[in-house]
Amino acid sequence: MTQTDPTNLADHSSDLALVQAVLAKQETAVERFVARMRCVPLILESKNARLGTPLIKDDLIDTVQDTLVVIWKRLDSYSGKSSLETWAFGFCRNQMLTAIRNRARRPVPVGIGGDAQGSLLERSYVTDLEVDRFEFIGRGLDQLDTTHEQVIRLKCHSGLTFAQVGSRMGISPNTAKTYYYRGLKKLEGLLRPHYRAEERV
């Protein structure tokens, strides 16, 4: 199966065209889109494994469904500035965090047959997740407004020059630099407690 290279520096206008075709209910486009969205359960399974499997299979399936719902609701906002898989990755990350937190908030079973140890373990995963090296960065980027986020992602994730970033976004290189610096400052304000901690690790 063909897989999009997420490191591809070319723009993702073909992905945008695919999404537009899906919303226009073009049958072949739907097939291709569904094939691409098979990344969602794979991403969630992989992240779950990396985090020490805090979610059991049934929870993971629920999270897949929740993530698909969010992706569907936000599909018309896809702008083609990242690959479909990279775009979906952000939703997977957020839904995974939500699922683990919800699981940890369930009432702790007590008494005969209670699984206090399991519940404690689940709670510890939340802590593990919160100090997951990059979770907070991704969530912080999500909190920036779109322009700042896109400039930072194109510069830091895609490795584009400011001239390339500007060209991609229809702004001058100097404007791209301004957005980059202001975006970093905003992100720093959002994440200061986290990355200072990260620095100490």
Add this chain to the structure above:
Amino acid sequence: MTPNECHAETHDHVLAKVLVGDLNHDAPEVRELISSCPSCVTRLADLTTLADLVELEGQDGEELLASLDYNREAPGSELVAPFFEQRLRDLSPDDDAAAVPAGPSALPGPGSGRRFRVAAAAAVLVGALGLWIANEDSTVEPRPEERILLGSSNFDFAGAVQKVGEYGTVTWGAGDLSSADRYEITILDADSNVLLGPFYVEHPAWTPTDEQLLALPDEILGVVTALGVSGQSVGAPGMFSVWR
């Protein structure tokens, strides 16, 4: 040098040039700044570290995506095709014209009564606050209800109308919010009674405190308005409706 001078605009300008690569640390103005302004040294280190972490975060995601094996099944893989096929079947001709995806049918979704209350609360609030309608272009065609609930132009909540396990952090973004200086938030119950606020946050996120989690009813509406430096509203307010 006084503390105020440490935060002079020229210092920020030098920091910006270093961060974007227009100046390196050996440049005279950078050396002068480093030797004379401890707070800028810290700030430069923080921002440089952050930029490095963002880059590493991107690499981490890319590595995960590159490692996916599309030839195997993961839990939930069997849901993907039926889910999207069903959603597309659910799109009515009217929806096609608007190209707006339908909400989830397999999960508990907002009922018509809930939607009505949310829309009514939005109308009441918008009218009462006198925020933005006067500046709206009257030639713009009405949008589908769900779009209006999200705020007509500026706000983009993740899951603006949905059931949640527990109230958590609400974040928003997208649109033209770059000129927002702070955000005004009001929390209401399902009958549009104000429960909290208005209160203000600097960043586009709000997290209920533990006390609020206990006190809030099982269905809340939130209205968020972006405010500029002088306190004027920046575009239309956004709304979210969640229930637990």
